Amino acid sequence: MSTSALSLSVLDLIPVRTPQSSAQAIAAAVRLAxxxxxxxxxxxxxxxxxxxxxxxxxxxxxxxxxxxxxxxxIRVGSGGVMLxxxxxxxxxxxxxxxEAAFPGRIDLGLGRAPGSDPxxxxxxxxxxxxxxxxAFPRNIADIAALLHxxxxxxxxxxxxxxxLHATPAATGMPEIxxxxxxxxxxxxxxxxxMPYVFANHFxxxxxxxxxxxxxxxxxxSETLGAPRTILTLNVAVADTKAxxxxxxxxxxxxxxxxxxxxxxxxxxxxEEAAAAPMTPALLxxxxxxxxxxxxxxxxxxxxxxxxxxTQFGVDEVMLQPIASAYADADPxxxxxxxxxxxxLAAALLGGKVPADELATAG
Numbered sequence: 001m002s003t004s005a006l007s008l009s010v011l012d013l014i015p016v017r018t019p020q021s022s023a024q025a026i027a028a029a030v031r032l033a034x035x036x037x038x039x040x041x042x043x044x045x046x047x048x049x050x051x052x053x054x055x056x057x058x059x060x061x062x063x064x065x066x067x068x069x070x071x072x073x074i075r076v077g078s079g080g081v082m083l084x085x086x087x088x089x090x091x092x093x094x095x096x097x098x099e100a101a102f103p104g105r106i107d108l109g110l111g112r113a114p115g116s117d118p119x120x121x122x123x124x125x126x127x128x129x130x131x132x133x134x135a136f137p138r139n140i141a142d143i144a145a146l147l148h149x150x151x152x153x154x155x156x157x158x159x160x161x162x163x164l165h166a167t168p169a170a171t172g173m174p175e176i177x178x179x180x181x182x183x184x185x186x187x188x189x190x191x192x193x194m195p196y197v198f199a200n201h202f203x204x205x206x207x208x209x210x211x212x213x214x215x216x217x218x219x220x221s222e223t224l225g226a227p228r229t230i231l232t233l234n235v236a237v238a239d240t241k242a243x244x245x246x247x248x249x250x251x252x253x254x255x256x257x258x259x260x261x262x263x264x265x266x267x268x269x270x271e272e273a274a275a276a277p278m279t280p281a282l283l284x285x286x287x288x289x290x291x292x293x294x295x296x297x298x299x300x301x302x303x304x305x306x307x308x309x310t311q312f313g314v315d316e317v318m319l320q321p322i323a324s325a326y327a328d329a330d331p332x333x334x335x336x337x338x339x340x341x342x343x344l345a346a347a348l349l350g351g352k353v354p355a356d357e358l359a360t361a362g
Contacts (some may be wrong), residue, residue, distance in 0.1 A: 045079030058336025092146035096166030193221025247323035302347035
């Protein structure tokens with residue numbers, strides 16, 4: 001891969017920080033997506049997480065519709081839909097409608113994990129027929145067939161064929177990506193000839209092996225003739241490394257608490273994180289995150305992103321901007337996350353961000 005051709009995209013969990021409501025957090029995500037659109041990022045994906053006070057990204061199809069309607073060029077998609085929580089037909093219908101409304105701009109990223117705790121999984125399953133984890137490969141194929149303009153069909157016991165379409169008179173279909181952080185997902189993406197996203201932002205171990213397995217086992221499909229890969233990274237970039245670390249600390253504390261099984265609340269502000277007591281165990285986790293996440297000033301951060309893209313040979317890097325905000329920041333915006341995207345666009349995409357925008361975004 002030539003790093004000069006590197007594409008950058010955005011993954012957003014739509015964080016909700018202490019002074020924000022969910023409505024304000026979503027408004028801030030719209031602004032961030034508009035910034036990514038203006039700056040030349042390739043795609044903007046939202047995740048699926050449930051019952052977390054710090055995450056407003058619970059329903060990707062609804063959010064994709066909001067974001068696609070407020071942007072112009074950028075592809076918008078899911079990173080991802082957790083398929084075991086849903087009926088394949090419902091997902092195909094939702095994304096068929098999105099593709100019809102925003103042709104050529106919709107991505108469907110699919111994941112195998114439930115993305116929630118057992119109680120939430122039980123509640124989702126109680127809401128109606130959903131997919132089973134063991135049926136994941138078959139359900140991916142079913143979704144692709146339902147989304148295809150030709151549709152799919154069921155063979156009835158009477159010998160008749162029952163035609164199925166995700167949406168009538170479809171003229172195109174969204175790009176379907178497989179998300180994963182294991183050898184299983186790498187092998188499945190390769191076997192089905194699908195583009196593959198490795199979730200390096202939360203599972204850095206095994207990246208090299210998973211991508212090698214994917215490339216070595218790749219079988220061309222109707223929609224993809226050669227391996228295609230995205231690597232995800234956590235990033236916080238500011239004018240100085242010290243400032244980037246201060247902005248990233250709330251998210252690192254949140255992740256350390258999550259991995260320790262401690263109670264979670266909204267994402268802390270920079271001031272709250274600086275004053276929060278931390279045990280030696282939590283501090284150790286934070287130090288390890290600080291060493292592996294991209295938390296730096298623009299030149300050094302851009303160099304590390306290029307180096308990782310070259311090391312893993314990926315076509316695209318998807319950045320999760322994890323900076324929080326100061327207590328007096330506009331609740332309808334995420335200034336530090338916007339600034340991260342602006343600085344990296346200038347460094348990696350050749351973006352010419354006006355100096356007055358850089359000054360106000362910081």
